[in-house]
Amino acid sequence: MPDATALAAILAGADTPIVLRGLCRHWPLTQAGLQSPAAALALLQGYSAGLPVTACYLPPETRGRVFYNADFSGFNYQGGPLPFADLCKRLLDPTLTQSGASIYMGSTEIGQYFPGIREQHQLPLDLLPGAAQALVSIWLGSKSRIAAHYDFPHNLACNLVGQRRFTLFPPEQVVNLYPGPMEFAPGGQDVSLVDFAAPDYSRFPRFSQALAAGFQVTLEPGDVLFMPSMWWHHVEALDELNLLLTHWWRDTPAYLGRPNNALLNAMLSIRHLPKAQRKAWQALFDYYIFADEPSGGAELPPAAQGLLRQPLDEATARALRSLIIQKLQR
Structure with a gap:
């Protein structure tokens, strides 16, 4: 693990994504996940504050894609509060995978929901402008696909359990990614309308230009991805259990x-x-x-x-x- 000075030297002023291989492989949650999904979830439950979390159920026909319903009047998943222990049970139930359905817990702030995580899972961010106040959140679920979107804050995404594939595009590719509604979107952030698993080039002809300008990275357990502000990213959780820890911050005054x-x-x-x-x-x-x-x-x-x-x-x-x-x- 680089110290704060070394990490700041790597990331300060970076305006393109950077992969830091194995940076958090020694963390307890990463090591537990390398043992088994059950071990990772058991440890995660030990960190939980016992509060219900918001979870989304994606039926088999969605193929794990978190998106809109057919007429854009709502979303293609069912979401609501769920005791965290129940979510863990569902994630370990083999019938979930067999059915082709998915369960997904999106951005969940650790300070309120998993306060025990912070002590043993910290990055040395003190010398990066604004990063010491980063919002740290956890993402947990089975196989899923998150439509391409951008975030204003910088992000250090720590992949702890499972493989996760990111497809990344520079901000100027917005014209080739066909964003959907601004005021109504999964997760609250406008997303690309293109299904990356089956692009419809007759409807989205410029998407091929976005692909030519973008690139993919696959994170193994313990890898960390730095995504600069405003970079578009499509995210695929590839294994039966996937766990991500993100750090969002802005480097300008709030x-x-x-x-x-x-x-x-x-x-x-x-x-x-x-x-x-x-x-x-x-x-x-x-x-x-x-x-x-x-x-x-x-x-x-x-x-x-x-x-x-x-x-x-x-x-x-x-x-x-x-x-x-x-x-x-x-």
Whole structure:
């Protein structure tokens, strides 16, 4: 295990995925999983706080794909609270595999649900900006397929039990991945509509370009994958029992807000303007936001820069948020 300095040297500023082979192979949960699924689940139950968890049942016809139903009026799985011990029993029941059905527990924060995990399963993240406050979550289930999606935070995904295959795409491939609804999606994050197991190229012809730009990695027990912010990833849990521990964090201050809020507001106020006006706003966004080194206000004396101040401090961020709220209420 590299120390905090070595890990920061590997990951600091990284803007492409990195695989760290065997980084957490010595962890107790990884070692238990190498013995048997039953051993891993027994140890995991020992870490549990005893609270019910949210679990999803995927019937055989879904082939483990967590997705929408046929008319997009809902999802293709049944979800709800389940005592964790019952989930473990179902995961060990051989009739689950024989039927072709799947059970899946998505992102579940360990501090509340599995507080015992942290002491013996920690990465040295103290020197990575923001990572010491990472949200650490556990993912558990039988075979499953999670549609390609992106996350705003960086992620260190520790594969503890079973094999897990990631198909990764740089952010600019969004146009070739055909995202679905923004406001209604499995897990709350818009996902690609393409079924990676059986792509329909007549419906999604540009998906072949995404595949050409992407790549796959398969994680063995103990491997860790670093996924930078906004990288698209399709995830397949390949074994009868699969366990993943994720670490999500942002490397910018939380007071800057969520970028997705800006996207939603732009969809409201800019997306439906005439083309010439959209182009004019694109030029303003390029000048103030998207230039490699945004220069708006650089010619002003510091005392007069106001909202253009670089970097934006917390007081100015609060003032800007207040101004946005005022304008949205008009």
